Amino acid sequence: MPGEDTFLALDIGGTNVKSGLITRAGEILAFDSFPTSEGKGPEALAALIAAKLKALWNGASPSGRPRALAIGAPGWIRRREGIVVMAPNIPGWKDVPITRLMSQALDIPAVLENDANLYALGEWLSGAGRGCANEITLTLGTGVGGGLILEGRLWNGSFTSAAEIGHIPLGGVSRVCGCGRTGCLETVASAIGMAAIAREWIAAGRETLYEGDPRLIDTLAMLDLAARGDPMSLSVFKGAGEAIGFVLSGVFNLLSLELAVIGGGGSGAFDFMAPSVLEVMSRHLVTASMDQIRVAKGALGGNAPLVGAAALLTEAGY
Amino acid sequence: MPGEDTFLALDIGGTNVKSGLITRAGEILAFDSFPTSEGKGPEALAALIAAKLKALWNGASPSGRPRALAIGAPGWIRRREGIVVMAPNIPGWKDVPITRLMSQALDIPAVLENDANLYALGEWLSGAGRGCANEITLTLGTGVGGGLILEGRLWNGSFTSAAEIGHIPLGGVSRVCGCGRTGCLETVASAIGMAAIAREWIAAGRETLYEGDPRLIDTLAMLDLAARGDPMSLSVFKGAGEAIGFVLSGVFNLLSLELAVIGGGGSGAFDFMAPSVLEVMSRHLVTASMDQIRVAKGALGGNAPLVGAAALLTEAGY
Numbered sequence: 001m002p003g004e005d006t007f008l009a010l011d012i013g014g015t016n017v018k019s020g021l022i023t024r025a026g027e028i029l030a031f032d033s034f035p036t037s038e039g040k041g042p043e044a045l046a047a048l049i050a051a052k053l054k055a056l057w058n059g060a061s062p063s064g065r066p067r068a069l070a071i072g073a074p075g076w077i078r079r080r081e082g083i084v085v086m087a088p089n090i091p092g093w094k095d096v097p098i099t100r101l102m103s104q105a106l107d108i109p110a111v112l113e114n115d116a117n118l119y120a121l122g123e124w125l126s127g128a129g130r131g132c133a134n135e136i137t138l139t140l141g142t143g144v145g146g147g148l149i150l151e152g153r154l155w156n157g158s159f160t161s162a163a164e165i166g167h168i169p170l171g172g173v174s175r176v177c178g179c180g181r182t183g184c185l186e187t188v189a190s191a192i193g194m195a196a197i198a199r200e201w202i203a204a205g206r207e208t209l210y211e212g213d214p215r216l217i218d219t220l221a222m223l224d225l226a227a228r229g230d231p232m233s234l235s236v237f238k239g240a241g242e243a244i245g246f247v248l249s250g251v252f253n254l255l256s257l258e259l260a261v262i263g264g265g266g267s268g269a270f271d272f273m274a275p276s277v278l279e280v281m282s283r284h285l286v287t288a289s290m291d292q293i294r295v296a297k298g299a300l301g302g303n304a305p306l307v308g309a310a311a312l313l314t315e316a317g318y
Numbered sequence: 319m320p321g322e323d324t325f326l327a328l329d330i331g332g333t334n335v336k337s338g339l340i341t342r343a344g345e346i347l348a349f350d351s352f353p354t355s356e357g358k359g360p361e362a363l364a365a366l367i368a369a370k371l372k373a374l375w376n377g378a379s380p381s382g383r384p385r386a387l388a389i390g391a392p393g394w395i396r397r398r399e400g401i402v403v404m405a406p407n408i409p410g411w412k413d414v415p416i417t418r419l420m421s422q423a424l425d426i427p428a429v430l431e432n433d434a435n436l437y438a439l440g441e442w443l444s445g446a447g448r449g450c451a452n453e454i455t456l457t458l459g460t461g462v463g464g465g466l467i468l469e470g471r472l473w474n475g476s477f478t479s480a481a482e483i484g485h486i487p488l489g490g491v492s493r494v495c496g497c498g499r500t501g502c503l504e505t506v507a508s509a510i511g512m513a514a515i516a517r518e519w520i521a522a523g524r525e526t527l528y529e530g531d532p533r534l535i536d537t538l539a540m541l542d543l544a545a546r547g548d549p550m551s552l553s554v555f556k557g558a559g560e561a562i563g564f565v566l567s568g569v570f571n572l573l574s575l576e577l578a579v580i581g582g583g584g585s586g587a588f589d590f591m592a593p594s595v596l597e598v599m600s601r602h603l604v605t606a607s608m609d610q611i612r613v614a615k616g617a618l619g620g621n622a623p624l625v626g627a628a629a630l631l632t633e634a635g636y
Contacts, residue, residue: 150473257476
């Protein structure tokens with residue numbers, strides 16, 4: 001594809017490292033994925049990633065040179081310094097200067113961003129949020145991530161992180177979050193939170209079709225059960241939808257957004273959650289009528305952060 | 319003041335109409351105020367306002383011509399069309415094309431904005447928010463208004479209104495709001511809401527120093543009582559502070575702001591509320607540490623919207 005701008009994109013997750021060669025429009029020209037555990041320690045993992053990215057780039061685009069690399073990382077990052085301060089799900093990752101490591105190894109500029117923010121940019125560029133100026137994205141995974149697009153740009157705010165929608169507190173909820181705080185949205189809408197509620201309900205003798213070991217129930221099993229009409233799983237998803245709708249009501253009343261995109265693994269339950277999300281929002285929304293706004297399921301799946309890399313690098317001037 | 323840019327500013331309230339001749343920096347060169355009830359009906363009021371503005375301008379600045387007029391209005395407005403759709407506290411104001419009426423009468427351009435937004439711009443330009451890029455303002459009055467400054471600009475969002483912080487729902491609160499919805503922040507933090515709670519508590523026999531007719535208690539009386547250690551009034555203000563802190567936790571976690579400014583008549587109780595606001599925020603804030611953010615009382619008082627007019631008109635290119 002001579003003459004066309006290409007970028008490299010990297011999504012470092014707790015389980016897999018995904019990489020892609022992408023166009024400015026977010027089209028993925030080449031893709032690779034390998035288990036994060038293959039790289040023991042930050043430096044070894046960084047070297048492995050660099051080798052994979054080089055192979056990807058040489059294999060798919062021998063003539064052209066990608067203009068820059070966007071790195072998506074979970075946990076707590078320092079965007080400007082290009083440092084992953086802590087990634088709780090990647091052993092040993094503390095204060096890793098990932099941007100410097102990568103740009104040195106590949107000899108191209110690199111930019112670091114939170115993975116949930118890259119997800120939001122991806123859905124905005126060519127997914128469910130295409131054409132929307134003002135939107136929020138929730139990623140329902142192990143936790144609940146968030147990304148905010150305001151006037152077509154990723155919102156970062158004043159300090160290290162913004163769009164921490166998973167840690168917006170729910171009134172009247174006393175569940176303790178992984179972050180140590182109480183009543184965060186994440187405690188009822190994340191995969192871990194929903195599974196914990198299911199376990200408690202099973203232990204309390206609540207009616208369910210589930211027949212396995214209660215300790216092993218997860219959202220995947222609950223999805224199957226809900227499809228078969230399991231009242232327990234349906235109630236958990238309904239509760240998560242209500243909590244999401246409650247938080248989104250506040251977010252929309254504050255920012256007057258057009259769209260909320262719900263993605264991540266937990267969005268497999270979108271159809272079970274959406275009615276409750278909308279019902280709660282219809283009771284609290286003041287900045288628009290319900291037919292002016294939308295709540296949509298993410299359209300790009302797990303590759304959204306790679307797609308979002310194109311938007312991030314374009315916005316950064318590459 | 320030859321050579322200096324001046325603007326006209328107008329703040330149409332339910333009780334008074336305030337007007338000012340202001341500099342670009344927000345300095346008020348001349349000021350006037352008269353009871354809103356002096357103008358019977360929108361057209362008569364508009365004519366009266368125009369006459370007052372002309373007198374203000376000619377009296378204070380006979381040589382110069384103000385570049386534009388900023389109009390602050392309460393209720394529901396259509397910013398771009400310059401129409402006050404409905405102002406519940408001003409009898410007869412429905413679909414008033416105030417911008418056209420004023421610019422025709424004065425022969426200068428006019429821009430319409432929500433009064434709570436003008437308040438936010440005023441505190442940002444030369445009040446408690448001076449020098450802050452990202453901040454939110456709450457005005458505790460009859461209702462609870464809000465204004466949001468993002469990257470030094472007023473945030474409007476996708477639809478007719480944004481920053482409706484008074485209608486962000488509180489979980490676990492079932493009080494009915496003036497807007498008809500349930501659990502809005504306004505139900506516990508507005509002057510009307512706080513007085514209603516006080517009346518209920520007096521009726522329920524709660525300990526208080528208040529000796530008057532319970533139906534007549536208002537936040538002004540409660541301020542006096544609180545200063546004398548009245549447990550009932552102190553509890554109402556504490557509850558309002560907790561609710562504000564709860565909502566601000568969510569707002570700060572979403573937007574990563576630096577500052578919240580609390581103004582309006584109810585901010586007379588700022589010192590009674592602030593400890594609860596900060597205590598709740600310290601339990602829920604994830605986007606910054608408590609020493610990176612501030613919650614401050616508004617510094618400009620009732621003239622903040624007139625000051626904000628200067629920022630609005632500068633931003634609009636005048």
